[in-house]
Amino acid sequence: MPSVLITGANRGLGLEFTRQYAADGWRVFAACRDPAGARDLAAVEGDVSAETLDVDDGPQVAALANKLSGQPIDVLINNAGIYGPKDVTRDTVDYDAWGQVFRTNTMSPLAVSAAFAANVAQGGQKKIITLSSIMGSIAENDSSGDFIYRSSKAAVNAVMKSLAGDLKSEGITVVVLHPGWVRTDMGGPDASIEAPESVTGMRAVIAGLKESDSGRFLNYDGTEIPW
Numbered sequence: 001m002p003s004v005l006i007t008g009a010n011r012g013l014g015l016e017f018t019r020q021y022a023a024d025g026w027r028v029f030a031a032c033r034d035p036a037g038a039r040d041l042a043a044v045e046g047d048v049s050a051e052t053l054d055v056d057d058g059p060q061v062a063a064l065a066n067k068l069s070g071q072p073i074d075v076l077i078n079n080a081g082i083y084g085p086k087d088v089t090r091d092t093v094d095y096d097a098w099g100q101v102f103r104t105n106t107m108s109p110l111a112v113s114a115a116f117a118a119n120v121a122q123g124g125q126k127k128i129i130t131l132s133s134i135m136g137s138i139a140e141n142d143s144s145g146d147f148i149y150r151s152s153k154a155a156v157n158a159v160m161k162s163l164a165g166d167l168k169s170e171g172i173t174v175v176v177l178h179p180g181w182v183r184t185d186m187g188g189p190d191a192s193i194e195a196p197e198s199v200t201g202m203r204a205v206i207a208g209l210k211e212s213d214s215g216r217f218l219n220y221d222g223t224e225i226p227w
C-alpha cells in the first residue's frame with residue numbers, strides 16, 4: 001500500500017489530507033505537535049499512525065526520522081504553517097514574530113524534507129509537496145502589506161525550487177502547491193472554498209505529477225502560478 005507523511009495533520013488541510021488518503025487505503029503517518037490532544041485526528045478511520053512532531057523542533061524531527069528509518073514514504077506533504085501577525089504596516093512590524101514565521105514556513109519545510117528524503121527515495125512515487133500560497137508569488141503581488149506571510153512563502157518557494165535540483169538525481173519530484181483560499185482557521189470564514197474541495201484537487205495534482213514537473217508552482221486545480 002502507498003504511504004504518506006503529513007505535517008500539521010491535526011486540523012485544517014492536514015486533517016483533510018489525512019481523511020482522504022486514509023479513506024483511499026493509504027498508510028498515513030499523521031504528524032502534529034500533540035497527538036494525544038488531537039481528537040479529530042484520532043477519529044479518522046483507516047491505517048493512520050499519529051506521530052509527535054513540532055516541525056520547528058530539530059530533535060523531534062530527527063527522532064521521527066529515526067523512528068521511521070527504512071520506511072518507504074511515497075509522498076511527503078509539508079503542510080504545517082502559520083500566518084503570523086495580521087494587519088501589519090511598515091511601521092508596526094514585529095520582527096521577532098517575523099523570524100518565527102520564517103522558521104516555521106521556510107526553514108522547517110526544508111529541515112523536514114531533508115530528514116525524510118531517504119524515505120521518499122525508497123517510495124514508489126517519490127514526491128515531496130510543500131503547501132505554499134499564491135501570496136508568495138512576486139508576479140501576483142499587486143497589493144500592499146502582509147510583509148511577513150508573503151515573504152515567508154516567497155522564500156519557501158525559492159527553497160523548494162532549489163531542492164528540486166538537489167534531489168533530481170534521486171528521482172524525487174519536488175512541487176509547491178497553492179491550496180486556494182480555503183475556509184480553515186487560517187483562511188477564515190470568508191474564503192472561497194472548503195477544505196475537501198481543495199484537498200481533492202491537490203491530491204489529483206499530486207497523483208498526476210511526473211519527474212519533469214519537479215520545481216513547478218501549481219494551483220490546486222493544476223494550473224501554473226508564476227513565481
